[in-house]
Amino acid sequence: xxxxxxxxxxxxxxxxxxxxxxxxxxxxxxxxxxxxxxxxxxxxxxxxxxxxxxxxxxxxxxxxxxxxxxxxxxxxxxxxxxxxxxxxxxxxxxxxxxxxxxxxxxxxxxxxxxxxxxxxxxxxxxxxxxxxxxxxxxxxxxxxxxxxxxxxxxxxxxxxxxxxxxxxxxxxxxxxxxxxxxxxxxxxxxxxxxxxxxxxxxxxxxxxxxxxxxxxxxxxxxxxxxxxxxxxxxxxxxxxxxxxxxxxxxxxxxxxxxxxxxxxxxxxxxxxxxxxxxxxxxxxxxxxxxxxxxxxxxxxxxxxxxxxxxxxxxxxxxxxxxxxxxxxxxxxxxxxxxxxxxxxxxxxxxxxxxxxxxxxxxxxxxxxxxxxxxxxxxxxxxxxxxxxxxxxxxxxxxxxxxxxxxxxxxxxxxxxxxxxxxxxxxxxxxxxxxxxxxxxxxxxxxxxxx
Numbered sequence: 001x002x003x004x005x006x007x008x009x010x011x012x013x014x015x016x017x018x019x020x021x022x023x024x025x026x027x028x029x030x031x032x033x034x035x036x037x038x039x040x041x042x043x044x045x046x047x048x049x050x051x052x053x054x055x056x057x058x059x060x061x062x063x064x065x066x067x068x069x070x071x072x073x074x075x076x077x078x079x080x081x082x083x084x085x086x087x088x089x090x091x092x093x094x095x096x097x098x099x100x101x102x103x104x105x106x107x108x109x110x111x112x113x114x115x116x117x118x119x120x121x122x123x124x125x126x127x128x129x130x131x132x133x134x135x136x137x138x139x140x141x142x143x144x145x146x147x148x149x150x151x152x153x154x155x156x157x158x159x160x161x162x163x164x165x166x167x168x169x170x171x172x173x174x175x176x177x178x179x180x181x182x183x184x185x186x187x188x189x190x191x192x193x194x195x196x197x198x199x200x201x202x203x204x205x206x207x208x209x210x211x212x213x214x215x216x217x218x219x220x221x222x223x224x225x226x227x228x229x230x231x232x233x234x235x236x237x238x239x240x241x242x243x244x245x246x247x248x249x250x251x252x253x254x255x256x257x258x259x260x261x262x263x264x265x266x267x268x269x270x271x272x273x274x275x276x277x278x279x280x281x282x283x284x285x286x287x288x289x290x291x292x293x294x295x296x297x298x299x300x301x302x303x304x305x306x307x308x309x310x311x312x313x314x315x316x317x318x319x320x321x322x323x324x325x326x327x328x329x330x331x332x333x334x335x336x337x338x339x340x341x342x343x344x345x346x347x348x349x350x351x352x353x354x355x356x357x358x359x360x361x362x363x364x365x366x367x368x369x370x371x372x373x374x375x376x377x378x379x380x381x382x383x384x385x386x387x388x389x390x391x392x393x394x395x396x397x398x399x400x401x402x403x404x405x406x407x408x409x410x411x412x413x414x415x416x417x418x419x420x421x422x423x424x425x426x427x428x429x430x431x432x433x434x435x436x437x438x439x440x441x442x443x444x445x446x447x448x449x450x
Contacts, residue, residue, distance in 0.1 A: 001277035003448060004417040006185040006216075008142065008163035010036075012078040013219030019066045019077060026062040026077030030055055030121055033079050037124075037164045043145050045138040046159040048084050048125045049091045055079065055123035062119050073118030074245035075227045078220075080115055081159045081168030083152075084125040085132050087200040088112055095202055096130045096137050099331040109200025111169060111211055114231030115224065124165075126155025129394065131324075132171055133204055133316075134336035136391055142184055143421055147387040150180030151394030157184040157214050161422075167215035167224050173204045173316055174404050175397035177212025178412040182424030183387035183395065185414045189213045189221045192432045193407030196225060197234045205319040207358070208312065208404055218411075218442055222247045242435020250446050251439030253376035255288040257298055259428075262306050263398035266384040271418040275381055278415060278425055278448070282379070285447055290375060301371045305402055308364060311357045312405035317346040318354050365406045365431070372430055377440050382412035382424030399426060409434040411441045415448050 010033060018024035034052065041047055062077030071077070087093045087105035089112075094100045107113075112122060127137035129152035139154040141147040142162035149158040153170025160168055161184030170177040172190045181188025189212060196211040203209060211228070215221035229240035242248040258279060264272075283289050292299035324343050327335050372378070384396045403410040408431050412424035427444065429437035 001281060001448075002274055002417045004185055004414050004422045006161065006414065006422070008161065009216035010163050010166050011216045011220055012166040013217055013223060022067070026059040026066065026121065027056065029077070030059040030079050030123065033164055036162065040142070040162050040164065044140055044142050044158050044162050044164075046126055046155040046162065046164060047081070048094065048127055048155070050124040051090050052123070054090050055121050058119070058121040062121065065119065071119065073227055073231070074223045075115060076119030077121060078167065078223065079121045079123050079165055080224060081124050081126045081156050081165040082112060082122060083156050083168070083170050084128050085171060085202040086112060086169055088122060088125060090122065091125050093125070096128050097334070099327065099334040105200070107200070110197035110232045111228045112200070114197070114228045117231050118227045120227070126153075126159055126168060128152050128154065130336045131202060131204065131339065132173065132176055133342070134338045136394055138391070140391065141387045144387065147389055148183065148391050148394050150183035150383070150387065152176040153180050153212060153214060154394065157181050157186055157188070160184065160186040160214050160216055167213065167220040169224070170212040170214050171201060172210045172212045172404055173208045174312065175400035177210070177214060178382050178400050178410060178424065178426060179395055179397065181214045181412040181414070182382035182422065185422030186214050186216065187218050187221050187414060188382070188412035188424065189225060190403060190410045191225065191240070191434050192409045194234055194237055195240055195432065195434060196228050197232050203320070203323070205316040207319060208316055210404065218438070218445055219247045222438060238432070240434055241432065242438060247442050248435045248439040250443035251436070252443050253287050253440045255290060255375040256282060256377055256379045257372065257375050258289055258291040259302065259378050259380040260292060261302055261380070261399070261402065263381065263384055263396070266396055266398060267381065268385050268418065271381070271385040271416070271423055274416040274418050274423065275425070281448060297371055301367055304364060304367065308360050309401055309405055311360060312401050314345070314349065315354070315357050315361070317342040318349055318357075321346050361405060368406055368408065369430055377437055378428040380426050382426035386418050386421035386423055403428045407431060409437045411437065413441060413445055415445070
């Protein structure tokens with residue numbers, strides 16, 4: 001196995017003890033991030049906007065609290081990059097759309113408000129594809145500027161992968177957090193649907209949109225997700241399972257289910273060989289690996305997943321009619337071609353068509369949980385291989401759409417390299433059992449990074 005090691009990463013989680021002891025300060029940590037931005041962002045192009053003065057003030061305030069032994073929270077002093085479809089009071093939110101150039105909400109999204117409440121340093125907005133679903137922005141992959149960073153959370157993943165930030169917020173409606181995390185050698189986390197508050201995040205699909213977190217380490221990701229959950233909650237939901245300042249304790253899985261699905265028709269031989277080495281490594285460490293070859297019920301699940309998953313995009317199309325019908329009416333061709341096509345697709349659907357789609361998804365979600373009974377999660381790839389050449393297309397969503405469609409928790413872990421570039425291993429679990437899956441992810445990361 002050719003394991004991935006990113007020499008660029010900067011971890012807030014790994015620096016907190018130094019802030020507490022006085023060996024380091026949040027201001028110095030921030031300045032190191034800004035130095036990397038100055039050195040690399042002309043090529044990587046991860047950021048749309050920076051609020052350097054505001055960030056320095058926030059970092060200095062955090063430093064005083066650490067010196068007094070009274071940090072506000074598990075993210076006090078942590079620089080966090082924010083995807084530019086998430087509202088920020090201090091910076092514009094432009095969605096990579098000419099129709100919203102310079103637009104400012106005047107308030108923070110719920111997730112940003114929760115982070116500020118905990119003393120996080122909100123220092124920049126990162127590039128997104130248009131409204132997180134349309135044409136790409138200028139961001140390049142931090143390891144090869146001729147390749148995509150993935151989308152739609154392009155800038156957040158590239159910033160973390162390049163060492164410009166320890167952690168940042170993304171979103172995922174189909175593949176938009178985990179795919180760029182995989183391509184950029186970072187940890188990606190897509191929570192169970194509705195687990196993290198979405199108010200103030202520009203909508204696409206109410207039943208498929210997820211707030212995501214991309215970070216240098218699992219600890220960085222978990223701190224930010226925990227603070228958002230505990231700092232603001234989510235309407236009608238319990239708090240994030242296992243939320244707290246430390247990642248859930250490493251939990252060795254007894255059994256994992258290997259998912260094939262149609263993504264396996266897309267991968268290259270090197271990526272396949274590297275993933276096989278992970279499967280062998282898990283088995284060598286006493287983890288039972290089940291698959292369609294060992295259990296008929298898994299084969300049945302996969303067949304139904306592949307037959308029905310294309311309905312995921314139909315659901316998204318039907319649900320994005322508001323506000324995009326209005327945007328198209330007002331702004332015309334300032335709204336990209338893909339969004340015009342999705343609205344047209346939605347308007348060809350009937351209410352019974354939509355009801356069938358959501359009924360199918362509910363049945364598949366039940367089958368997913370039934371098949372998982374006795375196992376600790378599903379394991380597969382987080383992308384079809386390393387980042388692809390070119391910037392216009394951000395890569396296949398095939399490996400990732402299942403978790404978004406069903407609303408289950410998922411992680412992309414930066415364990416592999418193929419063709420000298422990172423590729424993530426994806427873990428998926430049962431709805432709302434995010435902390436349990438995070439414990440498994442922690443064990444897998446520790447096992448393969450020894």
